[in-house]
Amino acid sequence: MNPHIKIWSFADVDRSGKVRWTANELGYEIEEIRVKLGEHKAADYRALNPYGQIPTAELGGQTLIESTAICLALAERHPEAGLVPQDQESRDLFWQSVNLSVSTLETPVVLYYLSRRGIVDAAWADMWAGPLSPRLSVFAESVPEEGYICDDFSLADICAAYVLRIGVQAELLPLQGKLEGYLRRLMARPAAQAARFFDGF
Numbered sequence: 001m002n003p004h005i006k007i008w009s010f011a012d013v014d015r016s017g018k019v020r021w022t023a024n025e026l027g028y029e030i031e032e033i034r035v036k037l038g039e040h041k042a043a044d045y046r047a048l049n050p051y052g053q054i055p056t057a058e059l060g061g062q063t064l065i066e067s068t069a070i071c072l073a074l075a076e077r078h079p080e081a082g083l084v085p086q087d088q089e090s091r092d093l094f095w096q097s098v099n100l101s102v103s104t105l106e107t108p109v110v111l112y113y114l115s116r117r118g119i120v121d122a123a124w125a126d127m128w129a130g131p132l133s134p135r136l137s138v139f140a141e142s143v144p145e146e147g148y149i150c151d152d153f154s155l156a157d158i159c160a161a162y163v164l165r166i167g168v169q170a171e172l173l174p175l176q177g178k179l180e181g182y183l184r185r186l187m188a189r190p191a192a193q194a195a196r197f198f199d200g201f
């Protein structure tokens with residue numbers, strides 16, 4: 001029997017996508033609970049996730065929050081799948097890349113994109129337009145011509161895909177050259193397709 005995960009999400013394209021894609025790479029059966037905008041601040045949902053944010057997951061009877069932490073919790077349960085590389089050199093690169101994605105780039109690029117679309121205050125885009133664009137460009141320039149960030153596919157690619165996809169959608173990055181090749185390799189993965197991670201891209 002496949003292992004099971006329950007995911008609370010707004011939609012396919014929010015940060016729950018990272019969790020859904022990781023779970024699909026590992027053959028999980030996914031139970032999805034869609035949360036309507038606004039309900040994520042209500043007491044019922046805050047009982048699961050006191051920060052009132054998406055996603056939340058339930059895994060083996062444990063409630064987990066923080067999208068990247070949930071992905072790591074999944075990956076660590078299945079070391080044989082190699083979603084976190086084992087050799088030291090690859091691990092150093094892995095942690096650098098994951099931190100660049102989720103600590104340096106993710107929140108600014110999401111806020112910039114939502115701001116440009118009128119979903120959050122316009123001030124976010126004004127604030128981030130200057131520093132974000134060059135950082136995102138350096139990150140996009142660092143993707144490999146062939147293969148994946150740590151040679152073999154890993155969670156670093158899922159975290160990178162999230163910020164790069166939004167960077168392109170926000171028109172901060174042109175979809176061309178090796179960035180396009182890299183994203184197309186990721187889009188071809190059956191688990192990314194099952195997760196609907198790139199739908200509408």
Ligand SMILES: N[C@@H](CCC(=O)N[C@@H](CS)C(=O)NCC(=O)O)C(=O)O
Nearest residue numbers: 014015016052053054055066067068
């Ligand atoms: N660092 C958190 C960020 C969570 C986050 O900002 N989630 C967004 C959806 S992708 C959200 O819940 N936004 C609504 C809000 O913060 O009120 C994570 O990775 O889970």
